[in-house]
Amino acid sequence: MEMLYKVDRNDRVLGKVDRSIAHKEGILHRSGIVFLFNKAGKVLVTYRSKEKETFPGRYDASVAFHVKYGETYKEAAERELEEETGIRAKVHYVGKFVHHDEPEHEFVAVFVAE
Numbered sequence: 001m002e003m004l005y006k007v008d009r010n011d012r013v014l015g016k017v018d019r020s021i022a023h024k025e026g027i028l029h030r031s032g033i034v035f036l037f038n039k040a041g042k043v044l045v046t047y048r049s050k051e052k053e054t055f056p057g058r059y060d061a062s063v064a065f066h067v068k069y070g071e072t073y074k075e076a077a078e079r080e081l082e083e084e085t086g087i088r089a090k091v092h093y094v095g096k097f098v099h100h101d102e103p104e105h106e107f108v109a110v111f112v113a114e
Contacts, residue, residue: 003069004029009098011107016069023054023103031099032109033061034077034091039114044085054103062113066106073109081113089113 006017007028022029036044043062050057065080067073077091091111099108 002066004066005069007107011096019066022105026100026103026105028098028105028107030067030073030076030109031104031106032065032067032073032077032080032096032111034063034065034081034111034113036062036081036085036087036089037112037114067109074111077109077111087113 002019003016004019004022006014006022007030008014009028011030017027017029019029021027038044046060046062046064048055048058048060063077063080063084065076065084067076071079073096074091074093078088081091082088091113094110094112096107096109099106
């Protein structure tokens with residue numbers, strides 16, 4: 001079970017929700033993406049496996065993640081960047097937006113890193 005933040009349209013915490021239930025019921029929750037740039041200024045993108053449950057075979061940010069209940073957006077970004085790429089780097093917050101594309105209904109925080 002992966003517990004996420006259940007939030008309202010202003011990103012205020014309402015409680016926690018299991019990831020599978022959030023997706024199944026379209027519950028607004030927290031997530032994020034990191035765009036990783038190399039020294040030449042080029043961004044690394046990923047190609048999602050065709051076996052992925054959501055958006056299979058599509059391009060994505062360098063790192064995409066859910067914010068686990070109990071961690072901040074930034075902590076989640078740094079955790080996932082290292083888990084997914086093996087790179088430990090400072091992430092810089094850019095902003096956030098609401099994304100609603102079934103089954104996702106989430107606040108997405110955007111970070112960049114080099």
